[in-house]
Amino acid sequence: MNLRFTIRPNEKLALRDPESSELGRKIVRQGLILMHRIGYEHFTFRKLAAEIDTKEASIYRYFENKHRFLLYLLTWHWNIMEYTVVVSLRNLDDSVEKIRALIRIVTNDGPDLDDETGLDRNALHAIAMAESSKVYLIKEVDEVNREQLFKPYKDLCGRIAGLFGEYAPNYPYSRSLASTVLEMAQLQPYFAQHLPALTDVGKDDDPEKLISFLENLVFSVLDKYAREKN
Amino acid sequence: MNLRFTIRPNEKLALRDPESSELGRKIVRQGLILMHRIGYEHFTFRKLAAEIDTKEASIYRYFENKHRFLLYLLTWHWNIMEYTVVVSLRNLDDSVEKIRALIRIVTNDGPDLDDETGLDRNALHAIAMAESSKVYLIKEVDEVNREQLFKPYKDLCGRIAGLFGEYAPNYPYSRSLASTVLEMAQLQPYFAQHLPALTDVGKDDDPEKLISFLENLVFSVLDKYAREKN
DNA sequence: GTTTTTTCGATAGCAAAACTATCATGTTTT
């Protein structure tokens, strides 16, 4: 794989680029792991500082608050995901195959491109699953959105919607379907793990049911509008 | 409408039944409105106490913490919703009609039964939209679940899944589809309001697109498995 | 109809979270 990430999280997200210093990288890498371990609500910069043997104030020099920090992590996640989609689908022609591959990627069953980031991909996925909605389900959503900070998520969603549109040009809800697939790819495994009454898909280690559910969902909806039927 | 709510929120949810006293009712009614106004994160018992002219400690006599309070409110919401489903579908025979009616109810476009509760239904719906996932996306989810506190949500989901199963007995993901519909009925209008790039449905005041999206989704998926085609 | 229990108001206080400020020290840049 000779492509590189050129996309970097929006500069407004961090007060200072964490990738530019040892401490910054430690904050991100260890912060990710700590948040994974104790959850967003229990996560504090004080605890992280203690863990990586630095001071609370030092972390505040990189991130305004933990909400921004979470958004920073998720931005990585969304960027990696979109990048993986772009790269993986490059050599596919068939729309059906593209959508199939896409579903595998959003369910975390795709290829693991790029290991340059040094981020714990497992933790990143778990955080995306359990915490991602907390970045936009807030009163300040409009202000944050005005700062373009949700652009990576919107881009990812837009790209998926584009693939749906390619397969079924007249389907009028491709964006809604894309966000549905993205959200459910996160939520259904969470339900499987913690509230199994809300789902039929299996636990993390068996992604096949989730993939089957989503494939069936997407193609059932799109086939009626598909350019040519299979 | 001569049916009554017999369902009451689980006793474990509140330390003391808020419906049993003037103060308790005030906490719930005004708390709902305050949370709607400032959002879950900014909501505190201190602020609520100031608003209703009581003391923080008094509120703590009713609810352990604000998470439990939110769960109490959502329990009402889920109960009302399931009750509305049961009552509204009682006189319908056709599975298709049932599912259609159901979708209207979960998108808040159903009949407004029961106004005995005195709860601001508008605020309740808005809170369900913006805050509901915060009750289960927490590290303590398993403990809370063990206390049966998500039962109302599971019951609602189970009932919807049951309707899907009635229409399409061999569809293997009726629970997942039910939770998908429930979640998207909340999330898509939120996106429409705040992150329109993620959806194709219109804003709150025009629920028809949302309904159309969900109907299309559900029937596209189920029709392939339906007992008899229409 | 008064005792007993319960409820609530009033006040206090504490530990943690979520920051901000300052200053010295060490480390790069220029």
Add this chain to the structure above:
DNA sequence: AAAACATGATAGTTTTGCTATCGAAAAAAC
């Protein structure tokens, strides 16, 4: 060598989340 910057060390503020105590008032039990 000087200037600029990053971090450590310390301190302090406000808000949140929660508990304790105690007396008065209201409700329930006798």
